[in-house]
Amino acid sequence: xxxxxxxxxxxxxxxxxxxxxxxxxxxxxxxxxxxxxxxxxxxxxxxxxxxxxxxxxxxxxxxxxxxxxxxxxxxxxxxxxxxxxxxxxxxxxxxxxxxxxxxxxxxxxxxxxxxxxxxxxxxxxxxxxxxxxxxxxxxxxxxxxxxxxxxxxxxxxxxxxxxxxxxxxxxxxxxxxxxxxxxxxxxxxxxxxxxxxxxxxxxxxxxxxxxxxxxxxxxxxxxxxxxxxxxxxxxxxxxxxxxxxxxxxxxxxxxxxxxxxxxxxxxxxxxxxxxxxxxxxxxxxxxxxxxxxxxxxxxxxxxxxxxxxxxxxxxxxxxxxxxxxxxxxxxxxxxxxxxxxxxxxxxxxxxxxxxxxxxxxxxxxxxxxxxxxxxxxxxxxxxxxxxxxxxxxxxxxxxxxxxxxxxxxxxxxxxxxxxxxxxxxxxxxxxxxxxxxxxxxxxxxxxxxxxxxxxxxxxxxxxxxxxxxxxxxxxxxxxxxxxxxxxxxxxxxxxxxxxxxxxxxxxxxxxxxxxxxxxxxxxxxxxxxxxxxxxxxxxxxxxxxxxxxxxxxxxxxxxxxxxxxxxxxxxxxxxxxxxxxxxxxxxxxxxxxxxxxxxxxxxxxxxxxxxxxxxxxxxxxxxxxxxxxxxxxxxxxxxxxxxxxxxxxxxxxxxxxxxxxxxxxxxxxxxxxxxxxxxxxxxxxxxxxxxxxxxxxxxxxxxxxxxxxxxxxxxxxxxxxxxxxx
Amino acid sequence: xxxxxxxxxxxxxxxxxxxxxxxxxxxxxxxxxxxxxxxxxxxxxxxxxxxxxxxxxxxxxxxxxxxxxxxxxxxxxxxxxxxxxxxxxxxxxxxxxxxxxxxxxxxxxxxxxxxxxxxxxxxxxxxxxxxxxxxxxxxxxxxxxxxxxxxxxxxxxxxxxxxxxxxxxxxxxxxxxxxxxxxxxxxxxxxxxxxxxxxxxxxxxxxxxxxxxxxxxxxxxxxxxxxxxxxxxxxxxxxxx
Numbered sequence: 001x002x003x004x005x006x007x008x009x010x011x012x013x014x015x016x017x018x019x020x021x022x023x024x025x026x027x028x029x030x031x032x033x034x035x036x037x038x039x040x041x042x043x044x045x046x047x048x049x050x051x052x053x054x055x056x057x058x059x060x061x062x063x064x065x066x067x068x069x070x071x072x073x074x075x076x077x078x079x080x081x082x083x084x085x086x087x088x089x090x091x092x093x094x095x096x097x098x099x100x101x102x103x104x105x106x107x108x109x110x111x112x113x114x115x116x117x118x119x120x121x122x123x124x125x126x127x128x129x130x131x132x133x134x135x136x137x138x139x140x141x142x143x144x145x146x147x148x149x150x151x152x153x154x155x156x157x158x159x160x161x162x163x164x165x166x167x168x169x170x171x172x173x174x175x176x177x178x179x180x181x182x183x184x185x186x187x188x189x190x191x192x193x194x195x196x197x198x199x200x201x202x203x204x205x206x207x208x209x210x211x212x213x214x215x216x217x218x219x220x221x222x223x224x225x226x227x228x229x230x231x232x233x234x235x236x237x238x239x240x241x242x243x244x245x246x247x248x249x250x251x252x253x254x255x256x257x258x259x260x261x262x263x264x265x266x267x268x269x270x271x272x273x274x275x276x277x278x279x280x281x282x283x284x285x286x287x288x289x290x291x292x293x294x295x296x297x298x299x300x301x302x303x304x305x306x307x308x309x310x311x312x313x314x315x316x317x318x319x320x321x322x323x324x325x326x327x328x329x330x331x332x333x334x335x336x337x338x339x340x341x342x343x344x345x346x347x348x349x350x351x352x353x354x355x356x357x358x359x360x361x362x363x364x365x366x367x368x369x370x371x372x373x374x375x376x377x378x379x380x381x382x383x384x385x386x387x388x389x390x391x392x393x394x395x396x397x398x399x400x401x402x403x404x405x406x407x408x409x410x411x412x413x414x415x416x417x418x419x420x421x422x423x424x425x426x427x428x429x430x431x432x433x434x435x436x437x438x439x440x441x442x443x444x445x446x447x448x449x450x451x452x453x454x455x456x457x458x459x460x461x462x463x464x465x466x467x468x469x470x471x472x473x474x475x476x477x478x479x480x481x482x483x484x485x486x487x488x489x490x491x492x493x494x495x496x497x498x499x500x501x502x503x504x505x506x507x508x509x510x511x512x513x514x515x516x517x518x519x520x521x522x523x524x525x526x527x528x529x530x531x532x533x534x535x536x537x538x539x540x541x542x543x544x545x546x547x548x549x550x551x552x553x554x555x556x557x558x559x560x561x562x563x564x565x566x567x568x569x570x571x572x573x574x575x576x577x578x579x580x581x582x583x584x585x586x587x588x589x590x591x592x593x594x595x596x597x598x599x600x601x602x603x604x605x606x607x608x609x610x611x612x613x614x615x616x617x618x619x620x621x622x623x624x625x626x627x628x629x630x631x632x633x634x635x636x637x638x639x640x641x642x643x644x645x646x647x648x649x650x651x652x653x654x655x656x657x658x659x660x661x662x663x664x665x666x667x668x669x670x671x672x673x674x675x676x677x678x679x680x681x682x683x684x685x686x687x688x689x690x691x692x693x694x695x696x697x698x699x700x701x702x703x704x705x706x707x708x709x710x711x712x713x714x715x716x717x718x719x720x721x722x723x724x725x726x
Numbered sequence: 727x728x729x730x731x732x733x734x735x736x737x738x739x740x741x742x743x744x745x746x747x748x749x750x751x752x753x754x755x756x757x758x759x760x761x762x763x764x765x766x767x768x769x770x771x772x773x774x775x776x777x778x779x780x781x782x783x784x785x786x787x788x789x790x791x792x793x794x795x796x797x798x799x800x801x802x803x804x805x806x807x808x809x810x811x812x813x814x815x816x817x818x819x820x821x822x823x824x825x826x827x828x829x830x831x832x833x834x835x836x837x838x839x840x841x842x843x844x845x846x847x848x849x850x851x852x853x854x855x856x857x858x859x860x861x862x863x864x865x866x867x868x869x870x871x872x873x874x875x876x877x878x879x880x881x882x883x884x885x886x887x888x889x890x891x892x893x894x895x896x897x898x899x900x901x902x903x904x905x906x907x908x909x910x911x912x913x914x915x916x917x918x919x920x921x922x923x924x925x926x927x928x929x930x931x932x933x934x935x936x937x938x939x940x941x942x943x944x945x946x947x948x949x950x951x952x953x954x955x956x957x958x959x960x961x962x963x964x965x966x967x
Contacts, residue, residue: 025775025784027902027928028858028865129927138862138903187733187741232748233859233866235775235782237735259777259859267736295737296787303788 003159004068005119007152008103011061013213016123016142016154019052020254021131025235028258032133032141035114035213035254036274038302039078039174043118046075046095046169046310048162054123054132056148058115060280062107068153070100073120073161077171079112079278091355093169095312097161110375112278121159135255137214167312168355173305178279182290182298183241183266187234191263192243193226200249200265203286207279214255216276222247225263233261239268253277269295271302315354342513344382347414347447350517351380360403365419366396368403374525379407381441382414383454391419392454394430401434410527411441412520413457416448416471423452435460440626442527445516446471449491461506462623463523463575465516466497468509473500501579504612504654506619508576526573526587528594528629545710549675549697556603559584559634562674563597566590566714572597576616583613585620590632591718596624598685599634602675609681610641614654621661621686630721631669633686639679655684662686670720672713673698673705691720730755730780730803732796737787742799743780748868752779753856757810757933762802768795776932777857778866813854813935815963818900818915820891820938821946826914828886833893833910837876845940847871848912853898853936858928863902863920865930870898878908889915891938900936902928916941916950917960929960 017040020033034040034057044051056063058081076083077093084105085096092109106115125132125143134142143152189197199221208217229245236242240252242262251268252260254277268276269290279285290298342350348357348369357371357380367382381400383392404411421427431453444450444458446466450473458464458473466473474495481487481494493499497509510516545565548557563572567588574586582604586597598617600607609617624631643651662669669690671682675698692705693716708716733741742759745752753776760776763783767774770790775782785795822830822845834844853867875896885904886892892899894909901907902919915938919929930936941949949959 023773024862024928025773026858026932027863028860029862129922135862138905140862184734184736187735187743232746232778233857234743234777234780235735235739235741237739237782237784239736257860258775259857264735267734267739269737292734292737292787292792296791299737299788 003070003072003156005065005072005154005156006068007148007150007154008064008066009150010063010148011059012147013059013061014063014148015057015134015136016054016125016132016148017057017134018054018132021129021133021135021141024129025258029129030135030255030258032135033254034116035277036078038274039114040116041306042077042171042174042310043075043116045306046077047073047118047120049118049120053118054125055116055118058106058117060108060113064103064105067098067100067102070102071097071161072156072159073097074117075169076106076115076117077169077174078115080109081112081115082107082109089354090315091168093171093174095167095169097165113280114277119156120161122157124155124157137255166315168315170311170313173302176275176278178275178283178285180288181276181285182269182272182295183287184269184292184295185266185289188231188263189265191225191227192223192265196223199223201287201289204284205286207281207283209281211281213253215253216251218249218251223249229262231261231263233259236260236264237267239270239273240264241266241268251276269298271295271298313355315356344384344414347513347517348380348382350514351412351520352378361399364396365392366400368399370407373521376524377407377409378412378524379403379409380412380414383417392421394426397427397430397434410524413441413444413461415444415446415450415454415458420451421453428453443520443523445520446473447513447516449477451475451477464507465519466507466509467513467516468497468511472496501576502612504580504615506576506585506616507579509578522573523575526589526594528587528596528627545713548710556606558603559599559601559636562634563588563599566717568592575620580612580616582607583609583617585616590721593630593721595721596620596629596631598631600637602636607637608639608641609637611643611647611650611654614651614658614684618654618657618661621658621665625661625665628665628667630667631665632717633669633671633690635671635673635677635682635685636675637678637681638676639681658684662689668721670717672717675699693717693720735782738785740783740785740792740795741780742783745779748778748856750854753854754810755808756781758806758808759799759802761810762806763799768798810933813933814931815965816930816934816936817939817961817963818917818936819941819949819959820913820915821941821943822913823943826946827912829910830912833876833912837874839873844874847874849938849940851898851937855930855932855934855936857932861903861905863928864905865900867898867900867936870896876910882906882908886911887914889917889919891915915960916946916953917958918953923956929958
């Protein structure tokens with residue numbers, strides 16, 4: 001059997017398209033063809049296919065297929081869709097060589113409405129009137145004139161495998177925000193008085209949910225015609241904007257009707273049609289009038305961009321799939337992985353996205369790597385665990401400080417192995433200089449014993465993730481301890497994860513190196529980033545908040561349920577759960593924006609705060625302050641633990657550190673009070689300077705804040721952060 | 727004679743507009759230009775779409791600039807004259823009997839005619855194919871008797887078969903492919919208006935003149951079988967009969 005793609009699922013709006021059914025318009029035959037011609041041409045070019053061949057156009061319904069009798073080479077590009085191969089994410093514009101059985105999944109991602117999949121070779125379907133383009137309204141083209149569906153098999157004729165095996169396609173021309181859409185006024189602009197043309201250009205226009213391959217409906221100012229809205233029908237060009245009687249424009253797209261009887265105020269220029277097509281319902285934009293010469297220049301620029309070869313960046317880590325990782329963490333592979341010594345390059349491969357990473361300077365004991373994690377730029381400083389390159393030098397530490405300063409990206413330290421950083425005067429001076437600068441790592445990953453200056457670097461991180469039980473973090477190790485004090489203690493007994501957690505430090509443990517790196521990816525995905533907003537913000541499942549607080553006054557509940565009920569996608573990422581579990585720290589997204597969370601946990605010590613809890617809160621709040629991240633605080637706590645001895649003594653400095661952290665964060669903060677907020681806890685948790693929301697069930701002793709119904713919490717928090725300009 | 731307007735429908739389509747009404751004289755000028763450009767298409771011109779009152783020229787602006795296209799059109803206008811070459815005349819068989827004339831009784835009732843009067847008035851017409859539009863192979867025919875002018879339906883009726891002969895909105899129409907319609911189906915032609923194996927994939931061209939020839943159900947079945955076998959059952963005629 002010849003190679004093919006067996007479609008498992010195809011959402012609505014998934015059709016075969018080629019360059020279009022041209023030459024038959026005079027007989028009323030609409031050309032159809034791709035909604036985003038530039039993306040369509042890009043995928044063919046990436047494969048070295050002749051232009052205009054058959055490709056799969058995928059809409060917001062998504063698409064899943066399996067390769068049969070491969071190998072096959074595919075190119076995918078268009079909007080920023082979420083693409084996986086056998087569950088492993090690949091970049092949104094990608095060239096893939098897939099073997100028999102490989103499962104491809106394409107789902108809408110953060111932006112864009114259409115995505116194109118072309119195959120090296122030819123999708124073998126019979127043409128109609130010289131074209132395979134699907135026009136659903138007339139039942140022309142594609143597979144029997146219909147949309148693709150699960151169970152369809154597309155045979156690939158003359159399969160070809162280009163030289164590049166797999167890689168990310170570097171296609172900057174596909175980044176096209178639809179803020180301004182250029183138009184040429186006419187052909188019936190004279191059916192509108194000048195002030196209506198001005199209103200049309202002023203907008204703003206919002207893309208309606210009413211849209212398909214035929215037409216995009218717009219919502220905005222109501223336009224009126226100078227004298228009626230019926231004309232004797234004439235031809236409709238691709239991108240024509242017709243204004244029917246109700247005054248809301250309609251942009252006619254690839255599947256437009258060939259003629260029509262409404263006045264056409266303007267026409268979207270060819271190069272901006274794909275830009276508009278990729279916008280999602282709700283997108284807001286304006287029209288700008290340009291001349292024919294301007295539009296032709298834009299076409300020429302587009303053609304020039306496409307004429308160049310498309311750079312392909314190799315993909316790394318092809319076997320890094322969730323299935324692989326599941327095997328690793330659930331079977332005896334755990335021990336194998338725990339004992340396997342990954343090279344520094346392998347660690348970086350696992351940390352970064354499949355697009356890979358680049359070294360910022362020649363390799364030495366310090367590998368300074370840059371790449372993306374879940375699409376976000378990240379800087380990583382890794383030690384060569386084989387230690388072949390010796391210890392970090394003064395030059396290494398200086399390079400680290402410079403790179404941290406220049407990129408201003410989250411920094412991840414991959415520590416462990418190799419020779420410890422020497423404690424000589426020049427090195428310590430370089431270390432001091434680096435620490436005074438902006439070497440403030442987000443994450444420190446401890447793969448082995450971390451001692452001396454390295455431990456100091458790790459302690460600056462928001463979170464340290466330690467391979468348990470082999471790794472530890474301490475200023476002095478067992479050897480020094482024995483020499484100085486005569487005590488025999490293991491490294492874990494001096495600086496293991498459990499010890500740090502008990503003190504309220506932001507530390508987590510993981511069973512092996514792969515798990516550490518995966519956890520780092522999870523945390524980096526939700527790390528606050530100024531201005532970063534995810535495009536899609538699905539609401540959490542229907543909240544049960546009205547029933548969350550037990551009717552028995554002393555009964556407890558899990559605060560995480562409350563946080564999950566208000567977060568986007570119902571997702572709360574807890575950080576350092578083992579440290580002081582009576583105080584939760586972590587992140588959630590609200591309306592697409594990451595918010596740092598500090599919350600008392602009623603089901604641990606009734607939510608009473610002690611010294612480790614305050615230390616944990618102080619560490620996390622200080623870190624949020626450093627990022628100027630928005631903060632949500634949830635307080636349901638009867639108060640502070642009355643301490644004795646060292647415990648009581650530790651309370652005060654921790655409390656002071658926490659108060660200082662609030663003073664340093666000028667980002668918006670909100671406090672939610674579901675029930676008890678007693679004693680000094682509200683003050684310590686930063687009530688002052690924060691917008692206070694109080695459930696109707698909350699104790700009335702605290703008069704502050706807006707009273708809200710529990711079910712309205714998410715909406716109220718969204719409004720609170722919006723009002724604060726988060 | 728007024729010179730036409732050159733209107734831009736974006737940077738890749740030029741509308742040459744001869745008028746703003748349905749008028750055979752205006753349509754003649756459209757067809758003259760269409761024929762002149764089709765006979766010697768300038769490089770970069772991709773498609774010509776004649777309508778009631780204008781010719782839409784689709785072009786590749788990276789091959790031919792607007793000014794050069796306008797100059798080429800003006801040259802073609804100067805050479806083309808005012809009246810088109812004699813149009814092709816067709817006698818198109820049409821069966822008004824049930825099940826083909828699905829809506830004939832309804833039309834007669836609405837217009838206050840007998841069934842035979844409606845048929846006779848439809849047969850008396852000489853129809854100019856002004857343009858295709860709305861859907862593939864959907865031909866708009868002008869020349870319908872005023873007594874047959876009927877408004878379009880408020881809501882579309884279920885799809886008609888291929889070859890449906892319809893009236894609506896003061897026009898006659900002939901459909902190549904099945905499609906839901908707001909028009910009224912008077913009858914059906916056995917002719918294959920679309921035949922990919924034939925030299926003329928679509929039998930009828932804008933500018934053609936049609937009359938209908940009544941056939942009964944049995945003749946319809948016979949002609950349909952012959953059309954199915956590849957024969958053209960509509961007849962070319964030397965002049966309008």
